[in-house]
Amino acid sequence: MLWVNFLHFYQPPTQKKYWVDKITEESYRKIVDHLLQNENAKLTLNVSAVLCELWDTYGHHDVINKIRTLLERGQIELTGSAKYHPLLPKLPDSEIKRQIYLNELSLYKYFGIEGPILSKKYQDGGQISLKGFFPPEMAYSSHLARIVGELGYRWILAEELSYAYEFGKIDFSRLYKVKGTDLIIFFRDRYSSFKVLSGQLATSKLFLEEFKEKGTSGKYFLTAMDGETFGHHRPGLDKTLAEIYRDKSIDPKKISELLELPFEICEVETLPATWALMEIDITSGVPFARWDDPDNIIHKMQWDLTYLAIECVNRSSFSGLKDEELSKLSEFEVEKYKKARNLLDRSLHSDQFWWASAKPWWSLEMIERGAKELSDVVDTAPDSTEKDKEKARKFYFDIITTGFEWQRTGKVDETSRKYDEEIKMVVDKDLSKYSKKDVLEMVDRLTKEMNELSGNLEFERATQLRNRIKELLVFIDKNYAD
CATH class of the missing domain: 3.20.110.20 (7-stranded beta/alpha barrel)
Structure with missing residues (x-):
């Protein structure tokens, strides 16, 4: 092979x-x-x-x-x-x-x-x-x-x-x-x-x-x-x-x-x-749905804030200058630009969008952290206007409050459950190809791993395996005759 x-x-x-x-x-x-x-x-x-x-x-x-x-x-x-x-x-x-x-x-x-x-x-x-x-x-x-x-x-x-x-x-x-x-x-x-x-x-x-x-x-x-x-x-x-x-x-x-x-x-x-x-994403014509869903208002605000941060840094008069050229300019302003440039590089990570999808993944902490980073970029960039900074602060506030509203109203739970069930259905459908003996071998292997983890006091990871073992045993009961 x-x-x-x-x-x-x-x-x-x-x-x-x-x-x-x-x-x-x-x-x-x-x-x-x-x-x-x-x-x-x-x-x-x-x-x-x-x-x-x-x-x-x-x-x-x-x-x-x-x-x-x-x-x-x-x-x-x-x-x-x-x-x-x-x-x-x-x-x-x-x-x-x-x-x-x-x-x-x-x-x-x-x-x-x-x-x-x-x-x-x-x-x-x-x-x-x-x-x-x-x-x-x-x-x-x-x-x-x-x-x-x-x-x-x-x-x-x-x-x-x-x-x-x-x-x-x-x-x-x-x-x-x-x-x-x-x-x-x-x-x-x-x-x-x-x-x-x-x-x-x-x-x-x-x-x-x-x-x-x-x-x-x-x-x-x-x-x-x-x-x-x-x-x-x-x-x-x-x-x-x-x-x-x-x-x-x-x-x-x-x-x-x-x-x-x-x-x-x-x-x-x-x-x-x-x-x-x-x-479902192919049918909807949305290839990047976990990060850029047109029906997700949080995604829209995140990307608007991202592009604002990029614009503020690249608009700077320092943008595009080489290190030797920067060394001849005001040290204070150059350091502000370098800080903003570095903050922007770091803040473009995809995780903040992924955790705002609720398909099924959701983390308000990761959403807030990403929005704060991007807002800080706008605040730090030397050529950002007061209007830019106010706009960034509003995006940050709206992203966080919308996230809280989604949690409070049950929107996150509803969306997450739908996609979690869809993923689980795919897994269980594939399991049906295996014999009862094969699935029992999986259970046996996972049980040994679970016991080893418990013996090492790694109870959190042992619990993950216990939950998977339970799912497999339920699957066996539903799909295989004795």
């Missing part, structure tokens, strides 16, 4: 130390340790530059060093991305390019890797070059692809629905190129990725049985998901991942290695999509 696996490591710039420590311990460190213990294991990895900075700040230097070791061994490759995890198709071109450049700077600092922008700038030949690009949230548009290609990246990763708004249309015996460019586009296998990240394949045996026809007969098999899936969202699944990589029937590859194989390359028209796109 020719298997190409992609993992995304990311935490928002606003993330608290508790969560960085917890998720690093439960997922990131475990994954890299499993890889170090098996030199045959390979994958393509996106490590967000802002997460590297959080690791640096909170003392997780061992994870950075282990990733560097895996790079030196050739077991992993890193991809380019946008430093602060914005939804790139919604940003102006200048902000897209800046976010990609900032990400390259950080990856060079932590791993000694040069991306195509830095290679052109310094012409000093980094040890390892970034060939591929991962757009945060897998938020893809053909316009973004053109920018990524022009910057010098060789390939981009996208959701399979960016090929066609139907599932199962990708021919994985071919490679694809974005029409009108030289940029290769790799599509993830949506169904297979979901089977893994939803925790349905809790053993390596189930994984191999489910996908025995994939990645064979001249085809490859590409999965992509968040790194937190393994160990944090799905306790114990990191061990399953390690088991899969130990199986001799698996031939793991990095995405860029597919370029070296004799696949036919076909040019293709592409569509906007994300890896969270659902059929």
